[in-house]
Amino acid sequence: MLPADLMDVVREGFVLALVLCIPILGAALAAGLMTSLLGMFTKISEPAIAHVARIAAISLVLLATAPWIFGRVARFAERIWSLVQAVEL
Numbered sequence: 602m603l604p605a606d607l608m609d610v611v612r613e614g615f616v617l618a619l620v621l622c623i624p625i626l627g628a629a630l631a632a633g634l635m636t637s638l639l640g641m642f643t644k645i646s647e648p649a650i651a652h653v654a655r656i657a658a659i660s661l662v663l664l665a666t667a668p669w670i671f672g673r674v675a676r677f678a679e680r681i682w683s684l685v686q687a688v689e690l
Contacts, residue, residue, distance in 0.1 A: 610684065617677055624666050625659055632658035 636651040663670075 606684070610681065613680075614677065617673060621670050621673060624662050628658040628662040629655050 632654045633651060636654045640646055640650070
């Protein structure tokens with residue numbers, strides 16, 4: 602394995618981590634904005650409401666995207682494993 606191949610694998614791992622985080626962070630952002638707007642309009646300033654809403658949104662997104670996330674991570678792990686097996690000692 603050449604250093605360039607190793608750099609490609611590391612870059613692919615970072616990109617995969619970023620892509621997999623986008624739906625989760627998007628759900629947290631949307632829930633935070635919605636609870637902030639709700640709090641602003643109703644004058645309720647209870648931090649627990651925002652935390653519960655974020656946890657619920659993240660949980661729902663994780664349940665909905667779990668098969669996709671697992672598939673992407675499994676494909677990446679298979680690629681890494683094939684590269685490890687190809688290395689000659």
